[in-house]
Amino acid sequence: MTASRSFISPFGFIFVALLVFAFGWVALQVVPNDHAIERHGALAEEAANCINDNGVAFSMQNPTSNRVAEVCNEPGTSKWFIVIVCAVTGAVITCFKKDKLKRREQVERYLSNGGYQ
Numbered sequence: 001m002t003a004s005r006s007f008i009s010p011f012g013f014i015f016v017a018l019l020v021f022a023f024g025w026v027a028l029q030v031v032p033n034d035h036a037i038e039r040h041g042a043l044a045e046e047a048a049n050c051i052n053d054n055g056v057a058f059s060m061q062n063p064t065s066n067r068v069a070e071v072c073n074e075p076g077t078s079k080w081f082i083v084i085v086c087a088v089t090g091a092v093i094t095c096f097k098k099d100k101l102k103r104r105e106q107v108e109r110y111l112s113n114g115g116y117q
Contacts, residue, residue: 030048030051030052030083030095031048032045032047033091035093036096039096040094040096040097043081043095043097044094044095046097047072047096047097048092050073050081051072054075055072057071057072058108060111061087061117062114062115062116062117063115067084067085067086067093068084068086068087069083069111070084070085071107071111078103080098081096081097081098082097082098082107
């Protein structure tokens with residue numbers, strides 16, 4: 001009886017790993033939905049780009065609506081962008097910029113007034 005060995009090519013493994021990484025990266029990108037674009041126009045794209053390029057500065061959850069506000073601050077500016085997503089599915093609800101809010105505390109207060117914790 002001969003023993004058989006299973007051999008996985010290192011090139012095949014690297015290819016599969018890169019493929020999984022690429023699909024995972026695309027899945028994590030924020031893409032504004034139709035509502036966000038219709039309601040907020042180019043600001044929806046700016047909000048999505050801020051999250052995609054700079055990450056989330058902080059987030060707050062609304063337990064009543066089961067939504068999460070992901071907040072991004074554009075580095076070196078006082079621009080604050082908010083992306084609202086469904087806490088269960090991760091689907092984007094809307095994206096926008098709050099022009100009048102210049103500091104993190106103001107953004108936190110704005111979201112707290114909307115039921116976010």
